[in-house]
Amino acid sequence: MKSILSLALLISSASAFFTQRSAVAPPSTQASHGDVPRHRSSASIVGLDASKSKRKVASRTRWSEARGYGTTDDATALSESAATVGVVGRKSGPRLIIAGAPASGKGTQCELIRARYGVVHLSTGDMLRAAVSAGTDVGRRAKDYMDSGRLVPDDVIIGIVKERLDSPDCAEAGWLLDGFPRTLAQAEALAEVGISADCFIFLNVPDEVLVERVVGRRTDPVTGKIYHMTFSPPDDEEILKRLEQRSDDTEEKVKVRLGQFHANVEAVRGSYADIAVEVDGTMRPEEVSTMIMKSIDAVLT
Numbered sequence: 567m568k569s570i571l572s573l574a575l576l577i578s579s580a581s582a583f584f585t586q587r588s589a590v591a592p593p594s595t596q597a598s599h600g601d602v603p604r605h606r607s608s609a610s611i612v613g614l615d616a617s618k619s620k621r622k623v624a625s626r627t628r629w630s631e632a633r634g635y636g637t638t639d640d641a642t643a644l645s646e647s648a649a650t651v652g653v654v655g656r657k658s659g660p661r662l663i664i665a666g667a668p669a670s671g672k673g674t675q676c677e678l679i680r681a682r683y684g685v686v687h688l689s690t691g692d693m694l695r696a697a698v699s700a701g702t703d704v705g706r707r708a709k710d711y712m713d714s715g716r717l718v719p720d721d722v723i724i725g726i727v728k729e730r731l732d733s734p735d736c737a738e739a740g741w742l743l744d745g746f747p748r749t750l751a752q753a754e755a756l757a758e759v760g761i762s763a764d765c766f767i768f769l770n771v772p773d774e775v776l777v778e779r780v781v782g783r784r785t786d787p788v789t790g791k792i793y794h795m796t797f798s799p800p801d802d803e804e805i806l807k808r809l810e811q812r813s814d815d816t817e818e819k820v821k822v823r824l825g826q827f828h829a830n831v832e833a834v835r836g837s838y839a840d841i842a843v844e845v846d847g848t849m850r851p852e853e854v855s856t857m858i859m860k861s862i863d864a865v866l867t
């Protein structure tokens with residue numbers, strides 16, 4: 567009964583979110599998500615052994631308690647929030663990692679995951695772009711790498727992420743790492759300081775689909791919302807006028823970004839093989855979301 571209720575909540579939460587999204591995207595463009603090649607029959611969740619994962623969660627929770635990460639009161643507060651379906655009974659927030667190639671849909675899915683589980687969303691791409699805009703030392707060191715589509719050096723990003731994960735909001739609400747770790751050195755840096763995750767979600771999307779997604783992506787600088795000029799454009803003229811394109815979202819630069827991704831991805835996936843969930847990212851966003859949330863719920867409950 568608990569799992570039926572949980573699934574019903576999941577479906578209603580995903581459909582409520584996308585009903586909201588459809589308010590800004592005309593029906594014709596919503597339907598155009600269907601233009602993206604899909605492999606529904608191969609939609610898969612692999613590598614997740616629920617009982618094994620529960621044991622891991624239990625041992626991580628003990629680790630977390632021993633270090634003061636989360637208390638019974640935190641869990642009570644979380645369970646009272648409608649945004650934290652699926653974490654009832656846990657003594658600390660979920661610790662999640664989402665990975666995938668450039669434009670595989672990580673940011674799009676993070677909006678939904680954050681809304682449902684109440685976790686702190688940590689996008690290293692967003693953090694670095696903010697540092698570049700603010701002209702900080704980190705931003706100055708990162709700028710040329712980002713502009714050319716290369717990964718910034720590990721020593722620039724590792725310290726920032728470790729510090730952020732150590733902050734009280736992450737300890738209490740849990741976290742969702744988006745775009746980190748991206749190299750073996752980054753994964754090892756987390757492991758060295760005892761930071762582990764409950765679930766590693768990998769969005770699988772072929773390169774040819776990714777190029778089209780990158781080139782058409784636009785972001786609203788006011789709300790941070792991600793659009794696509796073909797698949798999900800805004801229907802509000804004001805929003806349309808203020809949309810921005812990232813400087814690394816060109817066909818030329820995405821080739822460099824994909825090269826960097828392929829050079830590192832297997833090492834990163836290998837670091838999380840025991841908690842990995844692979845999801846077909848070519849499905850419609852709401853279908854991708856349903857698969858992801860089922861997997862997270864299976865680990866957390």
Ligand code: AP5
Pocket residue numbers: 599602666667668669670671672673674675690691692694711712713715716717718719723744745746747748749752779780782783784792793794795797798814823847848849850851854
């Ligand atoms: P980052 O910002 O992390 O970029 P990325 O990994 O290349 O990922 P993207 O933000 O491009 O894509 P996404 O997967 O979030 O897709 P989205 O949801 O937007 O990093 C930028 C740079 O920072 C790096 O190149 C590097 O230089 C540096 N950096 C960051 N982290 C680093 C690290 N750890 N180490 C070193 N350097 C680091 O979707 C894309 C588009 O597709 C959107 O238009 C969306 O509307 C559309 N879309 C999404 N889902 C679907 C769907 N299911 N069907 C159809 N369209 C969809």
